[in-house]
Amino acid sequence: xxxxxxxxxxxxxxxxxxxxxxxxxxxxxxxxxxxxxxxxxxxxxxxxxxxxxxxxxxxxxxxxxxxxxxxxxxxxxxxxxxxxxxxxxxxxxxxxxxxxxxxxxxxxxxxxxxxxxxxxxxxxxxxxxxxxxxxxxxxxxxxxxxxxxxxxxxxxxxxxxxxxxxxxxxxxxxxxxxxxxxxxxxxxxxxxxxxxxxxxxxxxxxxxxxxxxxxxxxxxxxxxxxxxxxxxxxxxxxxxxxxxxxxxxxxxxxxxxxxxxxxxxxxxxxxxxxxxxxxxxxxxxxxxxxxxxxxxxxxxxxxxxxxxxxxxxxxxxxxxxxxxxxxxxxxxxxxxxxxxxxxxxxxxxxxxxxxxxxxxxxxxxxxxxxxxxxxxxxxxxxxxxxxxxxxxxxxxxxxxxxxxxxxxxxxxxxxxxxxxxxxxxxxxxxxxxxxxxxxxxxxxxxxxxxxxxxxxxxxxxxxxxxxxxxx
Amino acid sequence: xxxxxxxxxxxxxxxxxxxxxxxxxxxxxxxxxxxxxxxxxxxxxxxxxxxxxxxxxxxxxxxxxxxxxxxxxxxxxxxxxxxxxxxxxxxxxxxxxxxxxxxxxxxxxxxxxxxxxxxxxxxxxxxxxxxxxxxxxxxxxxxxxxxxxxxxxxxxxxxxxxxxxxxxxxxxxxxxxxxxxxxxxxxxxxxxxxxxxxxxxx
Numbered sequence: 001x002x003x004x005x006x007x008x009x010x011x012x013x014x015x016x017x018x019x020x021x022x023x024x025x026x027x028x029x030x031x032x033x034x035x036x037x038x039x040x041x042x043x044x045x046x047x048x049x050x051x052x053x054x055x056x057x058x059x060x061x062x063x064x065x066x067x068x069x070x071x072x073x074x075x076x077x078x079x080x081x082x083x084x085x086x087x088x089x090x091x092x093x094x095x096x097x098x099x100x101x102x103x104x105x106x107x108x109x110x111x112x113x114x115x116x117x118x119x120x121x122x123x124x125x126x127x128x129x130x131x132x133x134x135x136x137x138x139x140x141x142x143x144x145x146x147x148x149x150x151x152x153x154x155x156x157x158x159x160x161x162x163x164x165x166x167x168x169x170x171x172x173x174x175x176x177x178x179x180x181x182x183x184x185x186x187x188x189x190x191x192x193x194x195x196x197x198x199x200x201x202x203x204x205x206x207x208x209x210x211x212x213x214x215x216x217x218x219x220x221x222x223x224x225x226x227x228x229x230x231x232x233x234x235x236x237x238x239x240x241x242x243x244x245x246x247x248x249x250x251x252x253x254x255x256x257x258x259x260x261x262x263x264x265x266x267x268x269x270x271x272x273x274x275x276x277x278x279x280x281x282x283x284x285x286x287x288x289x290x291x292x293x294x295x296x297x298x299x300x301x302x303x304x305x306x307x308x309x310x311x312x313x314x315x316x317x318x319x320x321x322x323x324x325x326x327x328x329x330x331x332x333x334x335x336x337x338x339x340x341x342x343x344x345x346x347x348x349x350x351x352x353x354x355x356x357x358x359x360x361x362x363x364x365x366x367x368x369x370x371x372x373x374x375x376x377x378x379x380x381x382x383x384x385x386x387x388x389x390x391x392x393x394x395x396x397x398x399x400x401x402x403x404x405x406x407x408x409x410x411x412x413x414x415x416x417x418x419x420x421x422x423x424x425x426x427x428x429x430x431x432x433x434x435x436x437x438x439x440x441x442x443x444x445x446x447x448x449x450x451x452x453x454x455x456x457x458x459x460x461x462x463x464x465x466x467x468x469x470x471x
Numbered sequence: 472x473x474x475x476x477x478x479x480x481x482x483x484x485x486x487x488x489x490x491x492x493x494x495x496x497x498x499x500x501x502x503x504x505x506x507x508x509x510x511x512x513x514x515x516x517x518x519x520x521x522x523x524x525x526x527x528x529x530x531x532x533x534x535x536x537x538x539x540x541x542x543x544x545x546x547x548x549x550x551x552x553x554x555x556x557x558x559x560x561x562x563x564x565x566x567x568x569x570x571x572x573x574x575x576x577x578x579x580x581x582x583x584x585x586x587x588x589x590x591x592x593x594x595x596x597x598x599x600x601x602x603x604x605x606x607x608x609x610x611x612x613x614x615x616x617x618x619x620x621x622x623x624x625x626x627x628x629x630x631x632x633x634x635x636x637x638x639x640x641x642x643x644x645x646x647x648x649x650x651x652x653x654x655x656x657x658x659x660x661x662x663x664x665x666x667x668x669x670x671x672x673x
Contacts (some may be wrong), residue, residue, distance in 0.1 A: 015662045016655045019645065020636030024652055026662045028669070036555060038506035047649070053663065055671075064504055078504040085506045119668060129554040129578060143578055145556035147585035147647075155652040157659055161636075193491055194548045197577055227551065229577050250672035261667045293491050293551075313547070313595070317490050412500040433495040433552060440499070440518035 002268035005234055006165045006200045009140050009265055013123045015157055022159045028122035028139075030057040030152050031108045032095070034064055034082040035414065036127030040149035041089040049154040054094040056156060058117060059086055061099060062107045063414045067377050067404035070100045079415070093153075106380025106406045109133040109346040113217065114382055116246025120235035120262040125152055130346045130430065132223040135232030136216035137239055138265065140200070142230060163229065164198055164274035169205035172281035176471030177464060179356070180215035181348060181428065181448035183207060184222040185287035185297050190279065193295045196228025199275070202267065203233050207281050213242040214352040221347045222430050225294040234266045286464060288333050289432045289446040291321030296432070300451070300463050303330050324434055325443050326422070333445070333461045339423035341374040341456035342437075344404075345411040348428035348449050349379025351386050357453045358392050360468040361399055366457035368400030374456040375417065376401045377409040401456065413438025426455035476644035477587060480569040480615040482541030484605030484624075485531045487516070492545065493552035494579065498561040500553075511557055512564030532565065536609035544602045545572035549590075550579025559583045569615050571622060571631065573598050584637050587646050589617060591631040601629060617641050 015024040032040075037059070044051070051057065064079040074080040090097040098104040098111055105111070109130050112118045120138035125131060129143035148158045168187060188195075201223050208216060216233045223231025233239075240259055243249040250258035285299030296318075298304060306329045310318050322329065327336075343349075343357060354376065368374045376396045378384035384406050387393055393403045410417040411429035418438025419425055425437055425444050432444040445461065454464035465471055502514045520530040531537055543562065549572045550558060559582045562570070570583065570590040583590050593601065604611055604624055613624045615631075617638055622629045640646040663669050 012666070013662065015658045018636075018648070018651060019643075020640050020648075021634075022636055024655060024658075026659065026666070028666060035503055039508055039556075042507070049649075049653075052659070056669075063500075076504065082504060082506055122668065127554060127556075129552065131554075143554035145554055145559075145578060145582035145585060147556060147582065151649050151652055154649060155656075155659060156663065157652050157655075159648045159652065161634075193551060194574065197548070197574065227548070227576065248671060250668075254672040257667060258672055293493075314490060316488070320489070412495075414500045414504055418501070431493075431495070431552065433493045435499045435518045436495050438501055440521065 002270045002272065004165050004202060004267040004271040004273060005138055005232060005265055006140060006163070006202065009121055009123065010162065018159055020159065022161050024157045025123060025160045026157050027125050027152050028056065029112070029117055029124040030156070031112055031124070031126040032057060032059045032149065033108050033128065034061045034086045036146050037089065037149055038082065038085040039146045040153055043150040044154050051093040051095065051153050052156045057095045057153070058112070059090045059095055059097040060105055060108050060111055061086060063408045063412065065100065065407040066416050067407045067409045068416070070405050103381050106383065107346045107349060107408055109221065110349055110379035110383065113137065113213070114380055116243055116249030119243060119249070120239060121265040125158060129224045130221050132229070132231050133217050133221040133346055135220040135223065135230050136213060138232055138235035138262065140230055140232065143224060163200045165202055166196070166199045166275040166277065167202045167204055167273045169276065169278045170207040170281055171205045171278065172207070174207060174281050174284060177286060177450065178284050179448040179450060180211060180218035182284050182287050184219045185289065185294070185446065186284045188222065188226040188295045189287065189297045191226050191277070193225065193293050194227045196223065196226040199228050201228040201231040202273070203231060208233050209236070212352060213238060214350045217350065218347055222294070225430055235262045286448060286451055288451065288461065290325060290327055290333055292324055292432060292434050293317070293321070294430070294432060294446065296321055298333065301332070301334060303332055305329060334463065336461045337424065337459060338372060338426045338455045338461060340419060340425040341372055341452050342377070342410040342425055342427045342429065343449050343452050344375065344377030344379060344409050345429040346379065347430045349377060349383065351383045353428070353449045354378065354387055354392060357449050358395055360450055361453055361457065362395055364457060364468065368456050369459045372456055372459050374401045375404055375410060377404045378406045381406045399457070410437050412436060426452045426461065428452050474587070474644045474647040477589065477641040477646070478617050480542065481612060482568065483537070483539065483609060483611060484542040484544055484601065484613050485537040485540035486544040486602035486605050487531055488546060488602060490547040491551055492549050494550060494555055494558040495552055497550065497558040503555065503557050508557065508560040508564065511561035512566070515561040515565045539566065541566055541568045542613050542615065543567045543570045544598060544605060545570060546598060547573040549575050551576040554578045556582045556586070559586055559588060563588050571598070571601060571615070584640065584646055589633065589637070589641055591615065591633050593622070593629055593631050597629045600627060
């Protein structure tokens with residue numbers, strides 16, 4: 001019978017059906033970081049358990065790491081304590097740790113693909129909801145809680161319910177100035193933040209076929225923002241080319257074996273799905289969020305929606321969003337002042353994101369005005385080194401951006417990078433929740449790196465296509 | 472291991488209204504720089520509580536009448552956002568034993584099962600009745616029965632939904648699944664070894 005990738009990979013990793021009706025699922029790769037693992041290590045120690053397969057777990061430090069100075073001990077004693085705990089726990093259990101001295105540290109969802117750890121046909125988990133990113137390779141990647149981190153450390157398995165699969169197909173060609181981030185925001189705008197609950201999303205069609213791995217990662221990263229626990233793209237030559245030669249990817253001799261496995265787990269031609277939605281790439285605009293949930297977004301030139309456009313049930317949330325953001329229905333975001341511009345995060349902190357920005361800003365006469373704080377935060381130390389070796393750090397600094405060390409930075413502000421008061425931040429990150437960027441009244445506008453760059457240089461929300469004469 | 476059977480939960484209720492209440496609102500990330508879950512109960516909904524206080528209003532969690540409430544009534548897509556278990560831990564450590572709502576994000580639901588807090592689903596009209604009831608009568612005692620899947624309070628009786636597997640786990644005291652996962656050790660080994668990539672393609 002024709003099957004989709006989700007069902008093939010799920011079956012291959014099923015250890016047993018559990019008494020609860022859930023499945024015990026083997027995890028091919030477990031990534032850990034400092035925020036959600038210390039309690040899990042404590043729990044296994046309390047129970048006298050060992051880490052079952054330390055060679056399938058890898059660690060990094062990302063959420064709490066400062067981006068201005070990574071020297072130890074970290075100035076924040078709590079952050080230092082978390083760093084220490086991870087160091088101790090990984091050393092005691094024989095787990096490889098990409099720490100700040102390794103040259104390989106970075107955001108967990110950036111470094112695992114970069115190192116070639118993320119591969120097609122795997123199950124992957126991490127105590128972080130944006131683990132969905134790794135689905136870009138045709139793996140099933142689950143964000144999990146700390147009790148599940150404990151279970152995976154102890155057994156390399158977790159209890160999982162079987163999801164339904166929705167094929168999200170986008171055909172045609174993206175117009176100039178439209179990026180993977182716009183595709184992600186478009187899908188969430190159409191299907192809603194609750195639309196994916198109970199589903200895995202299979203992203204398919206011309207748009208995904210033509211995307212680079214980095215672009216696929218950006219879309220899969222935000223699957224969770226649409227309520228889908230996992231999102232994936234079927235692996236293809238683009239995937240295989242990306243992996244070849246990376247440190248943990250199959251050796252040259254093993255590459256053919258690997259590719260035959262990877263090909264075998266692709267969704268069959270006539271595979272069945274629980275739901276299919278089809279969109280036209282032509283309808284995708286540069287999207288900007290205006291509210292406090294990732295589906296509260298508009299095309300950059302459009303007017304903000306009226307409360308009457310929403311169901312009675314959703315009206316209180318819309319009202320709350322307008323009140324928090326201090327915007328008015330019917331007005332446009334274009335021209336609104338921004339205080340902070342942040343380019344980075346596991347959504348848009350990869351090399352190609354910064355290269356795209358460089359290609360746009362290098363010939364521009366504009367510079368970041370004094371009124372704006374603009375941060376360039378590479379997603380990993382390797383991305384940072386690449387940018388430096390190309391001289392891009394200098395270009396960013398000449399234009400008035402701050403060029404920082406690798407980390408999660410302003411995405412969730414568990415480090416010194418925070419909004420102050422009710423500042424507005426144009427951000428490439430994935431969540432515009434209340435208080436998300438470190439101030440309980442701070443405001444976040446999600447958009448693509450090109451759009452954030454344009455906002456940084458003009459101090460306002462603008463259409464990047466005009467600022468940079470795209471298309 | 473640490474599990475015990477959970478069949479009936481009784482207590483007074485507290486309503487936190489609104490759809491899509493995310494994990495950053497339940498416990499903002501800036502409060503997570505610590506290596507234990509201790510102290511999170513005091514910080515639950517901290518920004519929402521402060522913002523209401525600044526406006527001269529009182530968040531339900533700060534209302535004297537709801538101080539000892541153990542059943543939380545919420546609306547749609549509660550707990551969306553991060554996978555951080557800190558969110559359910561903060562709610563539990565504040566004293567909540569059970570959540571009743573219209574729907575939950577998946578990871579949040581699973582995290583609650585893992586720490587022994589059942590999250591039951593009821594219809595939009597029923598949640599409105601339950602929320603009204605606990606607001607109008609903060610002393611009203613609710614009982615949640617996982618055996619019959621009924622929520623009762625005085626003359627009110629509401630039918631709830633709860634996935635059968637999770638229901639069995641709570642009733643049998645097996646909601647902490649580590650022990651069951653550990654039992655299948657030889658199947659874990661054979662599943663692992665059948666995976667072509669298990670030894671990094673070596």
